[in-house]
Amino acid sequence: MIPKLDVDAMERARARQDRLTKPAGSLGRLEELSIALAGITGKLDPPLQDRVVFTLAADHGVAREGVSAYPPEVTPQMVLNFLHGGAAINVLARRAGVRVVVADFGVDADLPSHPELRALKIRRGTASITSGPAMTEAEAQQAIDAGRGLVAEEARRGLDVVLTGDMGIGNTTAAAAVICALTDLDPREVVGRGTGVDDDGLERKRNAVRRALEVNAAAIAHGPLPALAAVGGLEIAGLTGVILEAASRRLPVLIDGFISGAAALAAARIEPGATSYMIASHRSQELGHSAVLKLLGLTPLLDLHLRLGEGTGAVLALPLLDAAVAILNQMATFDEAGVSEREGSNVEAAQAES
Amino acid sequence: MIPKLDVDAMERARARQDRLTKPAGSLGRLEELSIALAGITGKLDPPLQDRVVFTLAADHGVAREGVSAYPPEVTPQMVLNFLHGGAAINVLARRAGVRVVVADFGVDADLPSHPELRALKIRRGTASITSGPAMTEAEAQQAIDAGRGLVAEEARRGLDVVLTGDMGIGNTTAAAAVICALTDLDPREVVGRGTGVDDDGLERKRNAVRRALEVNAAAIAHGPLPALAAVGGLEIAGLTGVILEAASRRLPVLIDGFISGAAALAAARIEPGATSYMIASHRSQELGHSAVLKLLGLTPLLDLHLRLGEGTGAVLALPLLDAAVAILNQMATFDEAGVSEREGSNVEAAQAES
Numbered sequence: 236m237i238p239k240l241d242v243d244a245m246e247r248a249r250a251r252q253d254r255l256t257k258p259a260g261s262l263g264r265l266e267e268l269s270i271a272l273a274g275i276t277g278k279l280d281p282p283l284q285d286r287v288v289f290t291l292a293a294d295h296g297v298a299r300e301g302v303s304a305y306p307p308e309v310t311p312q313m314v315l316n317f318l319h320g321g322a323a324i325n326v327l328a329r330r331a332g333v334r335v336v337v338a339d340f341g342v343d344a345d346l347p348s349h350p351e352l353r354a355l356k357i358r359r360g361t362a363s364i365t366s367g368p369a370m371t372e373a374e375a376q377q378a379i380d381a382g383r384g385l386v387a388e389e390a391r392r393g394l395d396v397v398l399t400g401d402m403g404i405g406n407t408t409a410a411a412a413v414i415c416a417l418t419d420l421d422p423r424e425v426v427g428r429g430t431g432v433d434d435d436g437l438e439r440k441r442n443a444v445r446r447a448l449e450v451n452a453a454a455i456a457h458g459p460l461p462a463l464a465a466v467g468g469l470e471i472a473g474l475t476g477v478i479l480e481a482a483s484r485r486l487p488v489l490i491d492g493f494i495s496g497a498a499a500l501a502a503a504r505i506e507p508g509a510t511s512y513m514i515a516s517h518r519s520q521e522l523g524h525s526a527v528l529k530l531l532g533l534t535p536l537l538d539l540h541l542r543l544g545e546g547t548g549a550v551l552a553l554p555l556l557d558a559a560v561a562i563l564n565q566m567a568t569f570d571e572a573g574v575s576e577r578e579g580s581n582v583e584a585a586q587a588e589s
Numbered sequence: 590m591i592p593k594l595d596v597d598a599m600e601r602a603r604a605r606q607d608r609l610t611k612p613a614g615s616l617g618r619l620e621e622l623s624i625a626l627a628g629i630t631g632k633l634d635p636p637l638q639d640r641v642v643f644t645l646a647a648d649h650g651v652a653r654e655g656v657s658a659y660p661p662e663v664t665p666q667m668v669l670n671f672l673h674g675g676a677a678i679n680v681l682a683r684r685a686g687v688r689v690v691v692a693d694f695g696v697d698a699d700l701p702s703h704p705e706l707r708a709l710k711i712r713r714g715t716a717s718i719t720s721g722p723a724m725t726e727a728e729a730q731q732a733i734d735a736g737r738g739l740v741a742e743e744a745r746r747g748l749d750v751v752l753t754g755d756m757g758i759g760n761t762t763a764a765a766a767v768i769c770a771l772t773d774l775d776p777r778e779v780v781g782r783g784t785g786v787d788d789d790g791l792e793r794k795r796n797a798v799r800r801a802l803e804v805n806a807a808a809i810a811h812g813p814l815p816a817l818a819a820v821g822g823l824e825i826a827g828l829t830g831v832i833l834e835a836a837s838r839r840l841p842v843l844i845d846g847f848i849s850g851a852a853a854l855a856a857a858r859i860e861p862g863a864t865s866y867m868i869a870s871h872r873s874q875e876l877g878h879s880a881v882l883k884l885l886g887l888t889p890l891l892d893l894h895l896r897l898g899e900g901t902g903a904v905l906a907l908p909l910l911d912a913a914v915a916i917l918n919q920m921a922t923f924d925e926a927g928v929s930e931r932e933g934s935n936v937e938a939a940q941a942e943s
Contacts, residue, residue, distance in 0.1 A: 256670055257677050258658065258784040262901070263874060263894025304612065304931045312928040316610055321921025323611050330908075330915050430612040431931070520617060538892065539909070540617025547616070554684075554908040555893070561684050567675025574666040577658045577785070 237482045237508030240274035248273035254568040258577075264536065268514070268559035275487045275512055280564045283557055285393035287334045288546035289385055289477045290317060290324055290400035293341035293469035294360030296369065297447070298405030302440045304431045307360075307404045311344035314402065317545075318349050324400060324545035331553050333398065335546075338385060340378055341469030355381045357469050364412055364447035368454060368465040375464035375472045382476025390484060396556065397481040397488045398516075399495040400546020401470050404430075407521060408440050410497035412447045412466035414523055416455045417500050418530060422448070427493070427522030429542075459504035467501070474498035479505065482512035487556070489549040492519035492541060496527040503531055516552035517541055591836045591862030594628035602627035608922040612931075618890065622868070622913035629841045629866055634918045637911055639747035641688045642900035643739055643831045644671060644678055644754035647695035647823035648714030650723065651801070652759030656794045658785045661714075661758045665698035668756065671899075672703050678754060678899035685907050687752065689900075692739060694732055695823030696757075709735045711823050718766055718801035722808060722819040729818035729826045736830025744838060750910065751835040751842045752870075753849040754900020755824050758784075761875060762794050764851035766801045766820035768877055770809045771854050772884060776802070781847070781876030783896075813858035821855070828852035833859065836866035841910070843903040846873035846895060850881040857885060870906035871895055 248270045253259045260266065273279050292314050298307045316322045317337045320329075328335045338353035339346055343360035346352060357377050361369035370378075386397060403409075407429035414425050422444040428437055448455065451465035463472055475498045481488040482502070490499045490513050502509045515533035518525060520542040528535060536552045569576050602624045607613045614620060627633050646668050652661045670676045671691045674683075682689045692707035693700055697714035700706060711731050715723035724732075740751060757763075761783035768779050776798040782791055802809065805819035817826055829852045835842040836856070844853045844867050856863045869887035872879060874896040882889060890906045923930050 255677075256667065256675060257897050261784065261895065261897040262677065263896070265893060265895070265905075306929055309929050312926070313610065316921060316926040316928055319921070319926070321610060321926050323609075323616060323916060323920055326915050326919040327912055329919075330911060430615065536893070539619060539890070541615065541619070542617070543611050543615040551619075551909070551912060555905065557684060558681055558905060561680050562677060565680040565683075566677055567670060567673070572666070572670040572673070572675050574670055575660055575663050 237506050238485055240511050241277040242274065244273040244277050244279060245270050248279050248563060251279065251563060255566040256569055256572045256574045262562060265555065265559045265562055268556060269563040272487055272556065272560060275485060277485065281560060282395045283560060284395055286332065286396040286398065286553060287336055287389045287394055288324060288328055288398035288400045288550055289336050289338065290402060290546050291338050291340050291470035291473040292402040294343035295403055295405030295409050295468050296361050296363035297365060297408050297443055300363065300365060300439065300443055301436060302408045302432065302443050303404050303429060304436065305404050307343065310402060310404050311342050311346055314339065314342060314346060318351050322545060323543055323547050324550065327547055327550040331550050333550050333553065336385060336389060340381065340473040353385060361468055364409060364451065364466045365443050366450060368451055369409065369467055370464050370469065372461055372464045375460060375467065378469045378472035379476035382473035383480035386477055386480035394486060397477060397486050398546050398549035399474050399477060399488065399491050399498065400549065401474060401494040401544045403468060403470050406468050406470065406494050408443055409466065409468040410471060410494045411523055412444045413463060413471060413497040414500060414527055415444060415448055416462040416466050417459060417504050420526055424526060425523030459501055463501050471498050475501040478502040479509055482509040487514055488512050489514050489516045489552055491516055491546050491549040492544055493521035493524045494544055496524055499531060500527055517548035591860050592839055594865050595631040596628065598627040598631050598633060599624050602633050602917060605633065605917060609920040610923055610926045610928045616916060619909065619913045619916055622910060623917040626841055626910065626914060629839060634914060636749045637914060638749055640686065640750040640752065640907060641690055641743045641748055642678060642682055642752035642754045642904055643690050643692065644756060644900050645692050645694050645824035645827040646756040648697035649757055649759030649763050649822050650715050650717035651719060651762050651797055654717060654719060654793065654797055655790060656762045656786065656797050657758050657783060658790065659758050661697065664756060664758045665696050665700060668693065668696060668700060672705050676899060677897055677901050678904065681901055681904040685904050687904055687907065690739060690743060694735065694827040707739060715822055718763060718805065718820045719797050720804060722805055723763065723821055724818050724823065726815055726818045729814060729821065732823045732826035733830035736827035737834035740831055740834035748840060751831060751840050752900050752903035753828050753831060753842065753845050753852065754903065755828065755848040755898045757822060757824050760822050760824065760848050762797055763820065763822040764825060764848045765877055766798045767817060767825060767851040768854060768881055769798060769802055770816040770820050771813060771858050774880055778880060779877030813855055817855050825852050829855040832856040833863055836863040841868055842866050843868050843870045843906055845870055845900050845903040846898055847875035847878045848898055850878055853885060854881055871902035
């Protein structure tokens with residue numbers, strides 16, 4: 236069950252914004268964000284100290300079908316890079332004071348045990364979505380539950396903000412298939428270049444998604460969970476769980492890019508109330524991302540032409556949440572600062588008129 | 590004299606970006622930013638530690654003509670708010686580790702002396718631009734020189750990044766007049782609602798700018814400095830100096846919103862090479878700002894519907910500069926991390942082909 240937003244806290248946040256020493260509305264999205272965070276957490280000054288990016292990794296059977304510019308062995312290689320602290324997500328997370336939780340949800344390799352790696356492998360990669368279901372419904376549910384479990388585990392250590400991230404060669408193909416399966420969007424509107432395939436690769440990706448939708452049509456018609464199992468990925472299902480658990484705990488979730496967007500859409504189809512807890516961090520360069528954001532009713536905070544995933548966009552947007560909360564709580568009000576309000580709205584003007 | 594960008598450093602930054610463990614270009618604007626900063630500073634790892642927002646305040650004669658939603662006494666009141674640390678710029682600057690330099694360039698009030706206030710008053714507000722020149726050319730030059738002097742002074746304390754900011758009731762009217770005077774844009778395309786005037790106020794603003802352009806046509810035709818003196822403001826001229834001095838010292842300048850945009854345009858007209866040192870922090874909600882950015886050839890980093898000024902947008906964009914430099918310098922390369930490159934570009938693939 237997803238709780239409702241705290242409308243009363245939102246009202247109080249809005250009222251306070253209008254008393255701060257600035258023209259009402261002049262801090263735009265920052266003001267909206269402070270109000271949204273009040274609704275999510277029930278607090279005007281929510282703590283944002285314990286911030287965790289959940290970077291979930293898995294492989295995709297479809298990656299062997301020429302849909303990516305990189306070979307599948309890059310998935311485990313990048314997991315090791317995360318563990319050694321050399322990837323973009325590590326660099327950005329260090330700067331922003333974010334804990335990086337790296338989890339193997341289905342990498343097609345034996346990863347060494349490592350204190351920083353959560354070994355939650357459900358299976359070694361998915362089956363190719365072009366010839367049948369990626370995984371069973373039970374496996375998809377297991378991935379969702381494991382994602383929820385990760386959030387629960389981090390909550391015991393302290394958790395104020397959840398950020399989503401992903402790694403998996405081939406996962407823009409699976410994410411596009413999930414998005415098409417859950418909406419009436421056509422692969423032409425959703426399938427993009429991912430890590431950078433050429434025109435031929437793009438055509439192969441589109442065809443792979445089309446075949447996946449045909450082959451798995453019966454499962455897709457059965458609802459969001461069967462659809463996610465049929466054409467999704469283990470990290471996508473895991474992120475769906477991360478998002479659902481965050482929402483059920485009234486934690487703000489910063490949604491990263493295209494893969495996280497597919498997971499967010501699946502979460503919203505499973506529990507429509509979850510969207511209230513989502514904050515879109517950025518608009519990805521990946522073709523179908525804008526359509527997903529629109530369907531979710533989310534406006535991204537950043538538009539920096541990112542298309543990396545890992546949670547990088549989510550971490551980059553985090554300082555804006557910090558700023559929004561600081562503005563609401565630390566600025567002086569008109570009364571406190573002795574600043575005149577709009578002509579006609581301040582006391583002197585009111586007296587002058589009387 | 591504005592030095593040229595360091596093209597060699599830019600080349601080295603670009604080459605390094607392509608060796609980092611991510612698809613080339615996948616960090617979008619962040620990659621471009623790291624390359625731009627290398628060109629500006631000549632360093633791939635420029636220090637960004639000493640960061641100063643120059644928040645220049647002045648009054649405007651035209652403010653008495655119903656062009657603002659707030660009374661002119663708000664200018665000195667807000668200066669005091671800055672000095673007491675209660676304004677938006679203080680809150681955001683504290684979070685981002687930015688020094689706030691508050692300077693009186695022409696507030697129409699006697700401000701108390703305060704250790705944090707730079708008393709550089711050139712005159713008590715401008716004359717109304719609707720009936721003649723705002724100030725003399727000598728006063729405009731004096732304001733530019735004072736702006737340059739502020740940067741020089743801060744440079745002695747340590748200065749790595751310059752941020753621009755402003756305060757002055759009526760200054761969106763003056764900024765719009767400067768922009769129209771320096772371009773062939775029409776007031777209809779440039780004059781916006783500022784702090785929030787209603788439709789009648791907007792019409793009065795447009796008419797005020799039109800009259801200012803007519804009354805001061807001769808001065809405007811004489812070049813950027815006479816134009817700035819005729820229809821500008823003391824803080825706008827001061828910011829022009831801040832930007833010119835930053836560029837001449839090869840410091841990156843984060844340009845705030847509409848008022849700073851007018852100052853940036855004036856700086857670019859006086860010294861075209863200065864634009865290379867400008868980074869547009871955000872796209873303001875103020876009507877004419879996008880046109881100014883386009884003329885300067887700048888794409889803003891943020892688009893958060895801000896319209897406050899003070900330097901708030903510039904400070905909000907600063908973490909992106911930090912992130913860009915961290916990415917370029919702290920990420921592992923493909924070789925270091927043992928990650929395979931694009932199919933066909935890695936060593937194994939090259940050997941397989943041979």
